[in-house]
Amino acid sequence: MAEHNVTVETTLATLLAAKKYSTIKDILVTMNPADIAALFEEMEQDRIPLLFRLLPKELAAETFVEMDPDLQELLIKGFSDSELREVIEELYIDDAADLVEEMPANVVKRILTQADPEMRKQINEILRYPENSAGSIMTTEYVSLRPAMTVSEAITRIRRTGVDKETIYTCYVTENRKLLGFITVKDLLLCQDDDTVVTEIMVENVISVTTRTDQEEVAQMLSRYHFLALPVLDDDERMVGIVTFDDAMDIIEEETTEDIEKMAGMLPSEKTYLRSSPFETFKQRIPWLMLLMVSATFTGMIITSFEDALAVQVALTAFIPMLMDTGGNSGSQASVTIIRALSLDELEFSDLPRVIWKEIRTAVLCGIALGAVCFLKIILIDRLLLGNESITVLIALAVCITLAATILVAKLVGCSLPMVASKLGFDPAVMASPFITTIVDALSLLVYFGIANAILL
């Protein structure tokens, strides 16, 4: 994709220099809005307004929606009032509400002034809902049918009112804004008798969400049920809007990136990697690094308190990195698996005993396999091959017992912390590798020196 854009970019730059505007227009109109937006984002900013003005009205609005907020702001600032009005008129309500949320106050004021009164009312409606709720991402433009309509009347209504709707394929049968059922255009078209009343063929058990449902849950439901749209009801059970599958795909992508960032000990970022400045990336990464560095004071204290033992048996030190890394890796395997299962709704808190029992058995298998190989490795490679006489069989034994114990502790901490966090209403993704590594490090050092003291001294 990106490689393709680079070529088009060069072509367009050449055409732009030669002022071949109609050729440029001919190229742009063959492209998909998402690709045009991606292309604009790689270009020098002063060229973009000129190119944008070449786009036909509808394509311009579709491209505008796909752009990053910075670029949207840049364009709006260059727009005349009538240009701005033209773009806004073409937007779907949910996209217009998103735009208003992203823009600074002075730009918002201009947008709302240019929007027609009905649209302004609907945008304000959506903005009332809390961020990341179904209400804040829904669109109020959907096809509603009356229960008494026949199939042919329904089709006529869709043909008359569908042009402004984000999707016409799922229609909602409502009476006084109460949702009675839904019917798809497929069902309507395939119904062989045009006089059938829609209530006869509609689906009555409608799965819906409320305006307060979290957007991630809405997206998971759309994905789970393979629906094109989900209806949104207010607290009085009246239908107020729909959320469509394309928004769900964007939300899932966004939320997954956020989870992955949290699991790697970062604050989530709003911008793509290349568009955020080093200072923004620094701010995103430094808090956890700082916290984890300071909390490593404990591991230092543990080592210091066993300084005398280490002075006698310096060989013990050589295995500290291996023990800590294996513990960290074992723990993050368990925690990452659990965090993903929680976010896909495959696990709930009541599964905790099953999870723990499973991790214990897995840890025993891993502990035996790794412990045995580690013992052989220490004796054969470290002692015989590398000729390190100070590594005795007792030291090897202490290391391997610690290794097995560390794996068990790491798996238990790794699987239970995210589940407990989720139960307590915290985000389980924060309980991932960096955090667990620090806990497991401290515990494994305590086990190590405890066992070493018992066996060796």
Added chain:
Amino acid sequence: MAEHNVTVETTLATLLAAKKYSTIKDILVTMNPADIAALFEEMEQDRIPLLFRLLPKELAAETFVEMDPDLQELLIKGFSDSELREVIEELYIDDAADLVEEMPANVVKRILTQADPEMRKQINEILRYPENSAGSIMTTEYVSLRPAMTVSEAITRIRRTGVDKETIYTCYVTENRKLLGFITVKDLLLCQDDDTVVTEIMVENVISVTTRTDQEEVAQMLSRYHFLALPVLDDDERMVGIVTFDDAMDIIEEETTEDIEKMAGMLPSEKTYLRSSPFETFKQRIPWLMLLMVSATFTGMIITSFEDALAVQVALTAFIPMLMDTGGNSGSQASVTIIRALSLDELEFSDLPRVIWKEIRTAVLCGIALGAVCFLKIILIDRLLLGNESITVLIALAVCITLAATILVAKLVGCSLPMVASKLGFDPAVMASPFITTIVDALSLLVYFGIANAILL
């Protein structure tokens, strides 16, 4: 969701014991197939065939598709030939092909015997394509229109042939199987003149994939362009099928889970967490643990070779865990960010210089901030508060310089390894935290002892 199922599960168990089959049926028909499948998966296996037989034909097939392969196999083994035929008849071709791919040979033979000849031919067609290719996930059932058709003829054709199609909403205009353009049902319905010829209103610049395109790329394209379906062309540019958005959502979920598992040093698993046995989980986790444990031999060797220095300055040992953890965390922050950006197609190899330059600046900011805080922490907490006299200002300096250097190395290794791996055709996700931690550990110890030697001895 899951909690809701537990309640229904208990109700159904009670009704089943009381043999209230018609009440059970009344409850099941109100439910969504995905929920019924989830419910069955939590029940005792011997009850499932009985419950499944209560479902009406179409709902039964839809529920069947949503089940795990184990459960599908269990049901098929209990089916009579005519029951099996009824389920297969209701399946879409791509679901039938998936089923054939998952089942053992003897079950496959029964399925193919019961499928009608046309379906058998189409299943075999799909199975010819390599796993994870667009060909292997497409369905051959789509609506095709002839270029000479008018809007009303097109609608008539959809109404006549649409019943078996997975989606009717995007129709493809073809001539001798060459794809000329596509048109949506929305465009057809909203076209006010029924005699318009479809070629006049169809979209001619069709974005398509080939049968060999990787399924992940297909899914990303559907998500990027917000399409309901993408056409699949064979090597002679003839249209052979479509991939629909619901399959794309499943693929994205699957591939993301796979990426996350690989990033945490696990082999990807086909089963959900609770359904895989401890031994299966063990096999998934042990290879990387084993490899990383053995490769930690290098860190051991480095420490051993500096044994004399450590014997003199035991205090140096206390900072090894902190240095290694901070290095590991810094490296995985960079690598995980890059891996995610690569999988979302936001980065390509030619961006490497920009990425490296950005990571250098971020690393300098992180290094200065962490180094300064670390220096204060060592002097104020470790030396003054905890009264550890053996920690001198020179030691604190050695630790902090090492810390800053480690962060720089970790960020550079973390950002460049995944990009190089991807360029060489390897999976970048494998180049994540555990792997990078091992490299960074070794490098940071070398820097530590090098600096300590220079400053302290």
